[in-house]
Amino acid sequence: MFKSELSHQLGAFHAWKQAQLRLLKQVRPWLEQQGLYTAEARSAIERAVRALSDDHLTVAVAGEFSRGKTELINALFFADYGRRLLPTNAGRTTMCPTEILSHRGRPPELRLLPIETRHSELSLAALCDDPRYWEVRTLPLDDADALAERLQMLTEYKTVSAREAMQLGLPGDPHTDGQQTRIPRWRLAQINIPHPLLAQGLRILDTPGLNAIGSEPELTYEMLPAAHAVLFVLGADTGVTQSDLQIWEQYIQHPGQPPRPGVMVVLNKTDTLWDEMRTKRQITDTIVRQCRDAAQTLAVDHGQVFALSAQKALLARIKHKPDLEARSGVTGLERYLGEALLANRMNIIRYEHTVLVREALEKLENMVRARQERSMQQQQSLLDLAGRSDSAIAQMLAETQAEHDHYQEVVDAYRVGRCQFSEHAARLRSTLDQSTLDETLDEIRRTMTGAWTTPGLKQAMRRLFGDINGRMAAAAEQTQAMRRLLRTLYRRFEGERRTATTHPPMYSLIKHQVDLGLLEQEAEVFRKSARTTLTEQHFVTKRYFSTIVQRARQAIAAAYAEADDWSKTAMEPLFNEVKEYRDGLAEEIQHLRDAAESRRTVQQRLTRLKRDQARLQAQLASLGKVREMLVEPGLRPPAKASGQN
Known part of the structure; x- marks a missing residue:
């Protein structure tokens, strides 16, 4: 079975988090026993434990319709199924935002939130927590054809009057007449399936195009910004179109704002440029030029732009064709995604949580050193008293x-x-x-x-x-x-x-x-x-x-x-x-x-102070050891994109 590099990266990160959690859970009772569990140490450790216990890592895939977003998800995350998991057809495919996750307490299932819930006053988050509003379908993972048919529900739409679409706050479909219009049948979908990557906390958000993003503010202004990494998908043959730029500036990277971490630009469908009447060098030059132009238009570093063919990558991984996989360009993106995703999450844990624990431990060390100094002064004072x-x-x-x-x-x-x-x-x-x-x-x-x-x-x-x-x-x-x-x-x-x-x-x-x-x-x-x-x-x-x-x-x-x-x-x-x-x-x-x-009591106190000195030295050594063990995992700097296939 195919196992991606991302899987290895997530596995190493998960193991590091578990080691840090074990360390913090062991140090808490020890600090209490030693009388060192200050309010600052307690607060810092509790915050760090919560952060390390949160396994969720969200990757959002955004872009205009027909850019191959769903196929990219298939190639990056689900090639080990040996088939195309999510439906991809010519033209529009995913009609509603789709979350892909693994919930241990639920069977494999497809949860669908009807579009009519837009009439409700409840927020999308509140609706997600209330099972009464959802339609649920089981997923037959052992039957590829039945599974594919079930997931076709993600592409369903319904025809309604223009007035009803207006009441739902949905734009009209230009492919229908003015009286009737097509709208998505579902407002949100959730796919719950067992998968090694998802079991390690990875969540994937597949978004529709511009109109669908803009008409669901909670998706635009909460779900997308909360993602730890964003894959912005373009067409390699078209580059950055006007609608692509509109999505980018409105929903991904606002002009004038600091660069958002964890963003990757994907020029998909490079196989459309694989012209047998052109040399490999000519094809490569065209792809590199498209990458450079996209980076310049979107004002991102060239290293964040990746050219690939998701369809060829999926085919290569299913058919075990390493040469085709290398040419598809998927491995560079996959490596960068894993490193950027984990680095982003690591920075949050390190700067907002782990560093506070280290600082609290350093203060405890200073407090113990001060106690040591006082103990030594008291010993010297008692020795002076003898004469x-x-x-x-x-x-x-x-x-x-x-x-x-x-x-x-x-x-x-x-x-x-x-x-x-x-x-x-x-x-x-x-x-x-x-x-x-x-x-x-x-x-x-x-x-x-x-x-x-x-x-x-x-x-x-x-x-x-x-x-x-x-x-x-x-x-x-x-x-x-x-x-x-x-x-x-x-x-x-x-x-x-x-x-x-x-x-x-x-x-x-x-x-x-x-x-x-x-x-x-x-x-x-x-x-x-x-x-x-x-x-x-x-x-x-x-x-x-x-x-x-x-x-x-x-x-x-x-x-x-x-x-x-x-x-x-x-x-x-x-x-x-x-x-x-x-x-x-x-x-x-x-x-x-x-x-x-009595001079005899002086000697007794000296003996007691020496025992205290040994105890304080042991505390100091233990605190220093714990602080040094609270380190970040060995993450490499994110790889650079070559822009070549």
């Missing part, structure tokens, strides 16, 4: 007690500062609270009922972003005040001790403010587009507003979660420093008192 007179010990006790009393003032100031910080944190959480935001959103929706026009959308967007921007500005003021308070408290403590201490990260809402600003710009572009002024697009306008609302809620929710987490952990390093320094003074006072009473 001191009783009067000298009494003098040292009085001085240490005075220092302890003075330090209590620092502790009192810390408590006052902590109360102030908690008050700011409560106001910050209230500002970003979802319940008050939802009240505003419900009010906006009520005023919009029956007024889903361009002016109505403009008014709704103004109110929505006015409220959100006001919230974010108020939240930013609170975080700024909290940062100032933190710096003041930490600097005062450092001044009292005359040593530096570990500062917490200074949280900022700037990332979320930028994201919401881009969302507002995107909404303005949509509002001004010509298609929103058409009566039949009121459905799209309404759905788009709902999608914008959902994305804004997600951004606010993410800001709330991060701010809440930060407010709970930011004071912890200072709390630990204050507590440990106070405890150290208390221990020193006890040493002096014991020494004043």
Whole structure:
């Protein structure tokens, strides 16, 4: 059976994630046992465990009709079936967005969401979670002909009146007369099949052409942006057409935006250029020129453009023809896809999760080193006491007690500062609270009922972003005040001790403010587009507003979660420093008192401190070992496309 390089790459990545998960799950109880499971360590480990446990890796395949997207999916992912899994015929094939996945709790099946659900007020995500709205067909995987016939349902359409299509918010079909029009029978399809790649978390999203993408805002603005990799498919013979460019700029890479990671451009159907009356060099030059022109038009690196023949690649893999497979050009894309896909996911895990665990462990190491230093100082102090007179010990006790009393003032100031910080944190959480935001959103929706026009959308967007921007500005003021308070408290403590201490990260809402600003710009572009002024697009306008609302809620929710987490952990390093320094003074006072009473107790304490020193050294070694084991997998840089076949 054919086994792709992508399968090996995903397998190695999955094994690495499992190893990291085992390590984190082992270190948690150890940290608890050692008294090192701080709030920061707990938060970082829990976030990393959630990220590593998420196996989903989504590859979206987008492009205009008849570019060979479905055949590309067959060649890249399902050649090991020994046949064409998904239906591909001349002209239009896939009529609705199709998700291909493996759900362990379900049998092989085809789930179909009827187009009539567009009348529902429920979001696409809500409909996906409710089995009542779906039609389900079993997939006979052991019968190739029956399976092919069953999957032909993806290509089904129905003929309805132009009025009904308008009510569903669907554009008319230019191939029919003005009274009747063809529309997809299904709104969304999900294919659940057992497959090694899918079992490792891979999900594939097959999208229809321009009109279908534009009329389903949740697909456009949620599912496509959430994909870890996007294959944008063009025709090798036509290059970038006007409709291709429209899809690219509206749904894949907005002009003026930073380059999106994980995007590959595929010039498909290169076999149409395999002219036997031309030399191989001439054919190669034509393909290279098409790749270069596509890269220039789309403003992408030439290394992201791949020329191939999906049909020849599938044939070669089914018939085991390595020469044809090499000529098809599929292997370069497959290698790049695997490396880019895993690198994209790895960057998310590394920068947003694993790095936080490493930082938390480094802080624990610093804390243990500080304990070691205090222990050594106490040992030296006890050794010095052996040669001191009783009067000298009494003098040292009085001085240490005075220092302890003075330090209590620092502790009192810390408590006052902590109360102030908690008050700011409560106001910050209230500002970003979802319940008050939802009240505003419900009010906006009520005023919009029956007024889903361009002016109505403009008014709704103004109110929505006015409220959100006001919230974010108020939240930013609170975080700024909290940062100032933190710096003041930490600097005062450092001044009292005359040593530096570990500062917490200074949280900022700037990332979320930028994201919401881009969302507002995107909404303005949509509002001004010509298609929103058409009566039949009121459905799209309404759905788009709902999608914008959902994305804004997600951004606010993410800001709330991060701010809440930060407010709970930011004071912890200072709390630990204050507590440990106070405890150290208390221990020193006890040493002096014991020494004043009996010299024998000094030796007992020395023995105990030496045991503590050994325990702290073991903790330090274990923390360093765990931190070093939290490494990224050995990913190679993504391969470059040659543009040749």
